[in-house]
Structure formats: structure tokens, C-alpha cells
Amino acid sequence: MTDFFFKTSELSVGYNGKSLISNIEIRLNRGEILTLIGPNGAGKSTILKSITRHIEKLYGTVLIENTATETMSANALAQKVSVVLTDKPKTELLTSEDVVASGRYPYTGRLGILSEQDKAIVTEAMSLVNALSLRNTDFAQLSDGQRQRILLARAICQEPEIIVLDEPTSFLDLRYELELLSILRCLAKDRGIAVIMSLHNLAMAQKVSDYVMCVRGETIAHYGTPQEIFKRELISGLYDLDNGSYNPLFGSVEMAKPEGEAKAFVIAGGGTGIGIYRKLQKEGTPFFSGILHENDIDFQVASDLAAEVVAEKSFCEISDASYNRALKLIEKCDVVINCLSQYGIANKRNADLFAQAKKMGKKIAAM
């Protein structure tokens, strides 16, 4: 039996004795980040709350260093696990520093008076999240981004070995989201803290996680590294994407392909076409695109948005077969849009294609 720092075995979670998800097996080492992804209402929060003992688990065990959490006292558990939850504390006349300092609770004496050491830890935690300037600000008056940083500082100054966060970036703008996740990454690396969280932003989940768990249905759908999880079919299946499609390279989704018979052909390559593709999609105009190499960034988006993509093998010159296929498609079209302004060895026949289209008397739109 290899010793993982954090483990769940045969964990079943749910409410009122009704199992929502069963057989949850988590294996995590110190300094690793596990992210739970999955549709709304799938039970991500339920799993997190069961791990932190906020709700009773139904079956199985949660082990920290091979000790079952249910055998730990509340205080002992609090010294190992801290949380950032979705509920916003409704405080009255408490400064941000007071809120952060509440994380020292498991360490202070009967009256909860902070020692010099406690105060130093509070200050350190606040500076770690770049929130020292907020220390005397009333917690109730903070913005979402500030509040989340303070709550993270609170979790940090609890000196946990595991931090559990439920959708910590939900209300944050791009900058704060990036900042918060970077801090988590640092905590994992520098302090060896294991992080378990749920995220909705797949792009960030892909970049920040060491492991990803897909929560859907009665068991864990998938568990693995980001490389294993972030695949087109897997993610589309997880979220039931039937309109629009997930692209693992970008970590994002495109809107649904326009329906109908294509009347436009877009000649593109090297990222010149993406803007046009999306514009046509918004207008609801179906289109073809070509001739794109399979390693071209335009190819990624065109595959999701174009009615048909004329593609060529990576790094190869355009073959006759591809060229003829493209011509055939252009014949069906009224308009040809050329996004290219220069050509290289591999795609020089796109220039011929454009010239041919002109000759055929198609309406031309050059970019």
C-alpha cells in the first residue's frame, strides 16, 4: 500500500441518508492540487463538505496520513484542514484582520487571545495574499475579490496541511482569479499544502491542477491528470455539450456551428481566420474553410465552426487532392473570403486557389 498523504476510500456522500455519489477514491500527495469539475448540482460541494466534515459522509473513510478523520477531534481536524466556502460571512464591525485572525482559533487558549507568534502568522498570511493594506478595513465592506483573498488568508493562517475550497473564483474577475490560483499554486509548492477545490473555469482548472476529478452521476466519472481529462469527447460528454464544442488546446468552447448550406469559403491560415469564423458564426452564415494544415491554429477553430474544412497534413505542401476538393467547394459558394496576405512554401497553392476563385467570377472579399 503506497502512502498517500490524503486518501478517501469507498467514500459515499449525500444528504439525508440518500447517496448522491459513491465510491469516491481520492489519492493526493502533499503539494498537489486536485480540482473537481462537473456540471452544476453534480455534487462537487457535497463531496468537499463531506471531506471537511461539514456534512456526515454516508459510507467509507477519509484518511489524512492514514488516520481516519472521524477519529480526530474537531480541533485536531481544524489544525489539518482549512476551508474557503461559498457562503459569505455576514460580519458586523469586524476588520479584515479580525476575520483572518479567526483562523488561529484551533491554536489559541481559552479566551482566544492572540500571542505575538499568532499575530505574526496573521500578518504573514495577509501579506501572502497581498491584502496587508486591507487589514483595518471593515470586512463587510470588501469587494468580492478582496473578500475572497481575506478568506484565503484566514484559511492559510490556520496553518493547514490541506485547504479545501468550494468554487473560490466564482465571483472574481480575471485578474483576481489568476492571482488567487497563483497563490494556491505557491502554497502547494512552497508549503507542501494539498489543495482540493472545485472550479467552473475549465481553462484554469487545466492549468492549475495536478489531478482532476470529474463529478457527474452516481460515481466519479473520471479521475486523472489534466492531460488525461481535458479531451474533447470527455469534457463534451461530462457537460452534455451538444451545441458548441470544447477545445482542449484552448481550454475553451466554441459556439454551435451555423446550420444550413454553406455559401462562403474562407481561405485562411496561421490564425488569420479565427476572427472571421466567429463573425460568420454570429451572423449565422454557414461556411467552408481551407486549405488549412492540421497543425494550424485556424484549423482548431474551423473544425468546430465550418461546415467543412479542407485540411492538409502538417508541414506538407498542399496536395492535388486537397486543392481539388477546395475548388469543388468554392464552386458551390457565392463568396470567397481571403484572409491571407502572404504565402509560404507549404501553403502557396492557396494563392492559386484565390486566383482561380476570382477567375470563376465569385464575389471576393479580401481581408
Added chain:
Amino acid sequence: MKEKHSLRNLTVIGIMLVLFAALAVLNISLGSVKIPFSETTKIFFGKGTNDTFQELIWRIRLPRMTAAIILGGALALSGFLLQTFFNNPIAGPFVLGISSGAKLAVALLMVYVIGRNGVVTSPAMILSAFAGALLSMGFVLLVSQRIQKSSMLIVAGVMIGYICSAITDFVVTFASDASIVNLHNWSKGSFSGASWEDVGIMAVVVLVTSVIVFFLSKPVGAYQMGESYAKSIGLNIKLFRASLVVLSSFLAACVTAFAGPVSFVGIAVPHLVKSALKTSKPLIVIPTCFLGGAIFCLGCDLIARTVFAPTEISISSVTAIFGAPIVIYIMVKRRSAVR
């Protein structure tokens, strides 16, 4: 910044102590009979020359004043605990019907015992008041589980208060003459008629309870972050909530047993104290609340006794005049904060 905060605390508590002392002196000197200050000092040092004054101070004014101090502190603490419990700044023993529940229980006991020519002892009063308080609190809790809106909680509390008061009136109407007189004074709320024996009992009971509350500062502080966070830092929520219910009901019950229902102190004082200290940290707020409650009730009792002397106004009328506007202010402020 830290120094600034402790300076503020010292200033606030300093001012309060001065106020406390001044009100205490006024309470002893003023009344239907005015006692010169020089005479008061003499009496305190055991050199009093006027027997009437001496009697008046030692037998009537001093015990009454001490009762106001102890019970005022108890009310303020009870209010603070209830506000913490419900995470609602306008929760208090009176608006939640807890005082009225205690009143009903005591009234029933009085009518029953006096009707059989018995004597109602202080411990019996406290216990019956406590039972009544817990019963009301139980109803409020039942309601609060079903409705999430805090304003509805208050409405439910006020309704329970009305029901209890109605039953009390009903009981009083059918009670024998002797008990009516007894009940009528008491059920309107008053610090009068406290004997040293009563004061001794309330001092022990209230002070011990208050010390226990003070030692709950740490969990109260944790609970202010909300239940989930409190749990995550190792607080035993169930035990803590139960102790809050018991302690706040008990404090409110003590007050009701000795002075009848006294309104609004439980809301107004914690609010004023927190605003003055600019914090809600229980370690400092709990003792200051007790002091604040004592001052508030000293002041209100002074007014109740002296303004229309020799006629006394009920203490609740006075506390309501000062306390109710504060409640309205809190509600208005809260509404604008939400917006």
C-alpha cells in the same frame, strides 16, 4: 493602528465608568425625597445622622440601584447572545417573546402559590421564569427553522410575546385580589421592591452566568463568522448553540423573575456598545455590554422614579422611549447597507 484601537477602548470604558459613577450618585440622592450629597457620603462612611435618610438609602435605594445594575447587565448580555445566535442585530429577549414567556410562567406560579396562601421564593421565581423563557425560545427556534428571513423571525417573536401577555392578562383577571396587586406592579416591569436578599440571589446567579458568558468569548467570536466557518475551525456547533440558548434565556429569565419584562435594553445596549467600540469582538464587547446595560438601566430607573415623582412610571416605558428609536435606526441602517 492597534494602539489607536486600545486607546478607543480605554476612552469608551473610561467615559462609561464616569457615567456609571455619576448615575449611581444621582440614583442614591434623587427621588421623592431628596437627600443632600453631604449626607449621602456620611451615610456611606457609617456616620449618618439622619435615620430616615439612612433607612431610605440602605433599605430602599441602594438595593434597588444594585438590582438595576445587575439586571441591566444581564439584559444587555442576553441581547448580545441572542443577536449572535440569530446573526440578527435586532434580536433580543423582549422582541423574541422570551421575556413574555418568562413573565407568563412566573404569573402562573404566583397565582397558584399565592392563591394557596404560600410564599413565592426567589429561586422558584427564577426557575419558573427560566422554564417560561425556554418554552418561548423553543417556539422561536421552531419557527426560525422553517423561515429563513430574519425579519419574519422578529415578527414570530413579537407574536409569541403577545400570546404570552394575553394569557398572563387572562390569568391576572381571574386571580385573587392579593396576587393581583402583586402581579400588576411586577408585570409592568419595575426594579422597585428589591430586598437585599433578592439582590444577593440575583448577584450570585447573574454574575456567575455572566462569567460563563465571558469565557465563551472565543467560540462567540468564531460563531460570528457564520456556522460553517465556525465549524471548520473546530467549534462544536450543537453544544455551542445549546449553551447560547440556555444562557441567554437564563439571563432574561432572571431579569423577568425580579423586575418583570424590561424592553429594548437587550437590543439597544449591545448596538451602542459595538458602535462606540467600533468592533464586535466578544472579548471586549461582553464586559462592556454588561457595564452598558447597567448604565442604561440606572439612567432609565432614575427617570422612571423621578420624572413624575412621587408617581413611578414603569421601567419598560422608559427603556422603550430610549431603546425603540435605536431599533428603528438599526433597521434603517441595515436596509441601506443591503442596498
